[in-house]
Amino acid sequence: MKRRTLLAGLAATSLSSCFRLARPPPLENGILSAHARWLWRRAWKELDPARVLDTHTHVVGLGHDGTGCEVNPSMTKSLRFGIYVAAAGIQNIEEHADQQYVDTLVTRLRSQLIHGRSMILGFDRTYGEDGKVRPELTEFHTPNAYVARLSREYPDLFVPCASVHPYRPDAIEALHEAAESGCIAVKWLPNAMQMNPGSAKCDAFYEAMVKLGLPLLTHAGEEKAVEAEEAQRFGNPLHLRRPLDHGVKVLVAHCASLGENPDLDLPDAGADKPWVDNFDLFTRLMEEKRYEGKLFGEISAMTQANRAGKPIITVMKRKDWHARLVNGSDYPLPAITVLIQTSKLVKLGLLTERERLALNELDQHNPLEFDFVVKRTLSFREGDVVHRLPDAAFTWTPSVFPRLRSGSDSLEGLVSTSGA
Numbered sequence: 001m002k003r004r005t006l007l008a009g010l011a012a013t014s015l016s017s018c019f020r021l022a023r024p025p026p027l028e029n030g031i032l033s034a035h036a037r038w039l040w041r042r043a044w045k046e047l048d049p050a051r052v053l054d055t056h057t058h059v060v061g062l063g064h065d066g067t068g069c070e071v072n073p074s075m076t077k078s079l080r081f082g083i084y085v086a087a088a089g090i091q092n093i094e095e096h097a098d099q100q101y102v103d104t105l106v107t108r109l110r111s112q113l114i115h116g117r118s119m120i121l122g123f124d125r126t127y128g129e130d131g132k133v134r135p136e137l138t139e140f141h142t143p144n145a146y147v148a149r150l151s152r153e154y155p156d157l158f159v160p161c162a163s164v165h166p167y168r169p170d171a172i173e174a175l176h177e178a179a180e181s182g183c184i185a186v187k188w189l190p191n192a193m194q195m196n197p198g199s200a201k202c203d204a205f206y207e208a209m210v211k212l213g214l215p216l217l218t219h220a221g222e223e224k225a226v227e228a229e230e231a232q233r234f235g236n237p238l239h240l241r242r243p244l245d246h247g248v249k250v251l252v253a254h255c256a257s258l259g260e261n262p263d264l265d266l267p268d269a270g271a272d273k274p275w276v277d278n279f280d281l282f283t284r285l286m287e288e289k290r291y292e293g294k295l296f297g298e299i300s301a302m303t304q305a306n307r308a309g310k311p312i313i314t315v316m317k318r319k320d321w322h323a324r325l326v327n328g329s330d331y332p333l334p335a336i337t338v339l340i341q342t343s344k345l346v347k348l349g350l351l352t353e354r355e356r357l358a359l360n361e362l363d364q365h366n367p368l369e370f371d372f373v374v375k376r377t378l379s380f381r382e383g384d385v386v387h388r389l390p391d392a393a394f395t396w397t398p399s400v401f402p403r404l405r406s407g408s409d410s411l412e413g414l415v416s417t418s419g420a
Contacts, residue, residue: 022337033358038358051395054327057158057331061098067098083338088100089104125138161185161217183214184214190218191235199242206246206247218251220282237282296400331371
């Protein structure tokens with residue numbers, strides 16, 4: 001069932017019942033079974049915590065305590081907002097909601113015996129092609145200065161990622177400011193931000209990104225928060241040829257694993273262009289030699305109920321892609337229990353029933369830890385060959401994030417706990 005359909009069917013649910021659909025704090029402190037502990041230990045085997053990076057962690061707020069965050073008032077009336085509030089551990093949306101969000105995220109990270117770092121994402125406002133801000137179309141806004149500040153306050157947990165809309169009149173200036181503040185990448189959601197990555201309006205911005213060594217983490221494929229077909233077309237993976245051809249390193253969120261878009265590579269046929277699965281369009285780009293070393297697949301949310309299937313199996317099997325995969329959690333989505341269906345992963349042949357039960361324990365214990373361990377546990381057998389997600393997908397490299405410094409100092413001592 002698609003997420004939008006599922007949530008729409010629950011639209012009459014009260015806010016209090018949202019806690020049944022999400023994993024609110026406090027964390028469960030029960031003792032994990034032996035098999036759950038074994039899966040956790042195996043998940044961390046061969047990984048250096050100082051190099052482990054979750055590339056897709058949202059930070060959202062209501063503007064309390066001077067954070068500068070905003071959420072569109074129309075969104076706060078929706079069931080979806082109530083579910084996100086519960087999943088993020090916000091107990092009181094009237095005051096200090098922003099700090100509650102951060103406190104829960106920090107707790108979920110630090111409660112783990114071993115943890116890496118999370119790239120926390122800014123999110124810019126929506127702008128029109130005339131360069132004017134469109135507050136009525138802006139779903140939420142997280143300032144770059146806020147994620148940079150949090151990363152300074154929690155250097156063992158966070159690294160900042162900026163979001164700058166390329167249609168802003170001051171876009172290049174804002175990009176330089178973000179880089180100077182420590183941001184290591186740029187995050188876009190074209191469908192929601194009403195931007196076309198394939199537009200010539202972005203060319204100067206792409207040139208600035210290359211000079212600054214900032215990769216682009218961008219959503220591609222369908223976005224469930226957007227209804228308009230025209231806006232969904234901004235998520236066409238083929239639009240990403242333009243930044244790639246300018247030399248920008250592009251990380252495609254979720255490997256474009258939802259929905260369809262017109263095949264822009266075909267000769268102009270007007271409205272008659274066939275629609276193609278977005279993941280197939282992403283695959284086409286990955287198979288072009290000129291994009292090796294530039295184009296990467298980001299695997300967040302690909303194990304969730306609305307995405308699990310052909311895309312995650314394909315990226316596991318395509319060993320020629322393994323050096324080009326990066327991991328993200330898309331937090332707080334792992335804490336939305338309605339999206340987590342380990343039984344589906346068993347049906348797909350990606351988990352055993354015993355693994356499913358152990359992973360469900362981890363889900364109750366800590367949704368972020370669960371998201372990490374489930375991806376490290378997945379396997380798919382073809383004859384004598386067993387396919388898994390590669391170790392390299394969970395660690396960052398300077399070739400992708402040249403502005404990111406090692407976390408070895410801030411994470412010192414974590415490796416010694418790996419035998420727990």
